[in-house]
Amino acid sequence: MLSRLKQMLIKEFLQVFRDKRTRFVLFVPPIVQMLIFGYAATFEIQHVPTAILDLDHTQESRELISRFSSSPYFQVGWQLTRPQELVDLIDRGEATVALQIHPGFSEDLRKGQTAPLQVIVDATNSNTALIAAGYVNQIAQGFAQDYQTERMGRISPYLVDNIPSVELQPRPWYNVNLKSRWFFVPGVIGSLTLVLVTTLTAFAVVREREIGTLEQIMVTPIRPFEFILGKTVPFFLIGLLDVSLIAAVGTLWFRVPLRGSIAVLFAGTVLFMLCMLGAGLLISTVSSTQQQAMVTAFFFIMPAIIFSGFGFPISTMPQWLQYLTYFNPLRYFLIVLRGTYLKGTGFSILWPEMIAMAALGSFLLVLSVLRFHKALD
C-alpha cells in the first residue's frame, strides 16, 4: 500500500509543481492577500474629516473647537461660516462629522444653562459613525467636566479639592495600544487558510473526474482510501507551508507578537486543516465538475468566514446563529490563533477548542471517505 501511496503522492506533487501557473498561484496570492488585507482590515479610526460651524466666536467655543482639532481622531478640515455649507459637505460625503455651535453658546455656559452642541454624523458607514460619535461624546463630556470643575473652583475652591469623583481606569489587555491589526491579522491568517485548503482539496479530486483521468486511476489496484490520502496529503503539506508563510508575514512584517507557543499554534493549525481537508473532500464527492466544486465551496466558505468571529463578535449575533457557529471550525481556530498570538494561552485553556476541531475534523473526514466509496460504486 505504501508504494502505491508514494506513487500517487509523487504524481500529485509533479502535477502541482510542474505547472508554472499552479506553482505561482499556490504561494504568491496568499502572501499578497496577507499583506494587503493585513493593512486594510481595521476598525480604528483617525483623522475623520470634520467640519465645524462656530456661530458663537467666544473663548469658550474656541476652547471646545481646539479640543477637537488636537484630537488624533478628528481632522478639522473646515471652519465654516454658513449652515448651508455644513449640509453640503456632509451631503457630498466630504465631511463625515460636522459640529455646530450656536450663537449664545458661552452665554448659556456662564448662566449655568444647558448649552447644546449639535453634531451631525454621516452614517453611511455605520461603523465609523458609531465610533466617531462616541469620541465626540467623550471630548464634549471632557470639556463639560473641566468647565464645571473650573467654575466650581472659582466659586468655592475648597469644594473642588474635596469633591468626590469616580473615574474609570481602563486597562487594555493583550493589545495595550488597541491596534486593530493585532486583532485582524490572526483573523486573516485563519480565513486565508480556510479558503485555500478547502478550494484546493475540493478541486483536486474533481479535476481528475472532469478531465477523465479518474477512471484510469481507479482501474489500478489502488484503494479509495489510498487515493484520498494521496490527494489530500500533498495539499495538506502545501497548506501547512502556506500557513507558515502567511503566519511569518503576520509576525515578521506586521509585528503581531506571538506570545504563546508555536507547538500549540501548530497543533491548532493541523487540526483546523484536517477539518478543511474533510470539508474540501466532502465537496468534491458531491461535485462532478470543477465549477460545481467551486460554487459549492463558496457556499460553504462565505458563512464560515462571516460567522466565525473574524470581524464581528459572535456574541452580537442572534442566539440561533450563535448555536450554529459551534459547528464552524474557523470559530475555534480563530480562538486558538488569537489565543496563541495575543493572549499567550496554552493547551490548558485552549483544549476545548482543540477537541472541538478534532471532533469536527474526524466527522468530516469519515463522512467524505464513506461518500467517496459510494460515489465510486
Place this chain on the structure above:
Amino acid sequence: MNAADRSVLIENLVKRFGDFTAVDHISLETRKGEIFGFLGPNGAGKSTTIRMLCGLLRPSSGRAVVAGFDVAREPESVRQNIGYMSQKFSLYNDLKVIENLRLFAGLYNVPRHVAAERIAWALEMADLKGQEAMVTGTLPGGWKQRLALGCAVLHRPPILFLDEPTSGVDPISRRQFWDLIHQMSAEGVTVFVTTHYMEEAEYCNRLAMIDRGKLVALGTPTELKQKSMKGHLLLIECDPLGTAVETLQNAPEVLDAAVFGNALHVLVPNAATGAEQLRAYLGSHSVQVSKMEPIRPSLEDVFVALTSERENKKEAA
C-alpha cells in the same frame, strides 16, 4: 497538378516548438475529391501538420494553401471552407446530439432555412436518427465519432480534415465510418485523413508517410508497395523465432528482418538467389526453417522498412 484541380498545397512547411522540430519541411499537393492519407507513427508530426492546415497553429516557416486561402494570412476564410475532426473527441458532452448539431450549424453560418435540412441529413448519414435527444456524453464511442463527423460537414465544406477519426472504435464502426468517407469523396470532397491503421491506409487514394517530421514517401498505396522497397520480401517460418531474427540482423545480404506475427519478413536484394543462402545460413545457426516463400510487400512492410531504412542511412552517414 494545376491550380484548378488542387485542394491543398503545402510548401516546405516547418513547425518548431522550442528546440524540437515537429514538422520538418513537408511539401505536397492534394487533388480535389481524393482521399489523402497521412500515415506515420505516434509523434511523427501528423496532427501538428493538420492543425497548421486548419489554422490552429502558426507555421514556423513555409506556407500552406487550403481551398485557395493561405493558412497564415487568411485563417478565417480557411475555417469557413473546411471541416475538422480532432484526435480527441471534442464535442460538448453535456449537450444533446441535436444541440451539438444546431450549435455547429450556427457556428458554420449554415443559413437558417437550410439548417434543419442539413441537420436531418447529418443525422441520417451518421445513423443517429432517433437519437437526437441523447446526451452526447452517453453515446458509445463509434456513435460519437459519427456525430463529430456530422458536425464537421453541416456546411458542406470542400475539404475535410480528420485526425485519427477511428481511434478506439470497433472494427465494424470503423468500416461504416470509411463508407461515409468514400461517400464524401464521391461527392467531390477532399478528405485528408491521418491514421496509424494500415488497412485504413489501403483505402486512401494517395498516401504520405511521415516519420519524425519528415515526409519519407508519397504515392498511391500500390506505388508505395512496388517502388519503396529496395529488394524482395521473403516470408520465413522458422523456429526459434527470436534467435532467427537476431541472427538475420547481422547476416550478409540481408537488408532487414522483422517479426510479423508467427513468421519473419526478411528483405533481401534478390529473392531468387538469396533464398537458399538464407536457409543454409539459418541452419548453421541452429534455426529450423519450415517455410520460405516470396511475398508481396504490404504497406506495413513498406512502413517498417522506410522508417528503419532511414535509421540505417543516418547511422551510415
Place this chain on the structure above:
Amino acid sequence: MRWGRLKAMAGKEIIQIIRDPRSLGIVLLMPVVLVLLFGYGVSLDLKHLPVYVYDREASQQSQALLKRFQSNQYFDIVRAVNNYPDLVKALDSGKAKMALVIPYDFSERLRAGGAVSVQALVDASDDNTANVLIGYAQAVVQGYSNDIQLEWIQRRGQQVQPPPLSVETRTWYNENLESSAFIVPGVLAVVMSVIGAFLTSLTIAREWERGTMEQLISTPVSALEIMLGKLTPYFIVGMFDAGVCVVLAIFWFQVPFRGTVLALLVSSALFLIALLCLGYFISVVAKNQLAASQIALVATFLPAFLLSGFLFAIEQMPQFVQLVTRILPARYYVSSLKMIFLKGTPIGMLYGQLVPLAIFAVALALLATRTFHKRLV
C-alpha cells in the same frame, strides 16, 4: 460579426448553465442566502457583552455602580468572583470581555472626598469591541460620578447646577445606525463579484481542460463572438441576482432606498460588465480551472469583500492600500450604492463613481478581447 454565430454560442452557454442544476441553483439562491447571512449575521452593534466583576467592597455604593452597568444594554454582568486569578482565567478563556475591579475602600474614599478609580480590565484582542466597551464604561462611570458630585454639592447647601454641556447627536442617512443599512447594499458587490468574475473565470479554462476548445476554434466563430456569447448569459443572471438582492434588502430588511432605479441599474450594469470581462481575461490567461479560480478569488471576491469599503472604511486604511483600492471597480460600486440607497444621490451627481466604472468596463473589455487568440499555442 455574425449574429447567427453569436446566437449559437450564447445558446450553447445557456444550455450548459441550465444543464448543471447545482451551479444554477446556487447561482440563483446565493444572493438570497448572502443577503440573509449578512443582514442577520453581521452586526456592528455590540450589545450584551459578558462582564465579570470583582467587587472587593460589596457595599451599597459599589452595588449601586454595578447596577448601572447591568442596566446598560451594552453590558451583561455574567459572574461575580472574589479573587484575581479567576478574573485572569475568565479573560484568557474569553468568557469575559471585560472585568471590573472595585477597590475594597470604595465608599470610604468617596465619603472622605477625592478621586476613586475603578479598574476595567478589557480584552483588547478585539480592539473595536474594547474601544466601545471602554467608551460606554467610561460613560456609565462618569454618570455615576456626576450624580455623586451633585448629591455631594446639594448636601453642602450649594445650588444644583445642571450639566453645562449636552451633546445632541444627529446621524444622517442611517438614523438608527442599523448595520444592515450599509451592509446589505455592500452584499450586492460581493454577489456580483461571484457571479461576474468567479464563475466566468472558469469558462474558457474549462473548455481548454475538457478539450472542446480545439473544435470550437476550428470553426469560423470569431474571438469576439465567443466572448460575447459566453458573457451574455452571465450578464443576465448577474442583473437578475442583483435585482433579487435589492428587493430583499428593501422589503425584508427595510433598508431605505432613496435614490433612483436608473442610477442603480446603470452602476450595477457597468460594474457587472467590468467584472465579466475581468473574469474572462483571467480565464484566458490561466488556462486551467484551478489557477483561474484562485486568481479570481484574489482579484475579485476578496477585494470586494475586504477592500471595497463596504466593511472596512477605506479612509482609515494606510495610504498605499487606499491607492490600491483606486484600481478596484468594487470600491466605486460600493460607494455608488451607499450614495444611491442612503443619500438618494441623483445619477447626475454620481459621475465620480460612474466614470471610473465605465472606464474599467471599457478597458477590461478591450483587454479581454485582445488576449484571446484562436490558436492552440
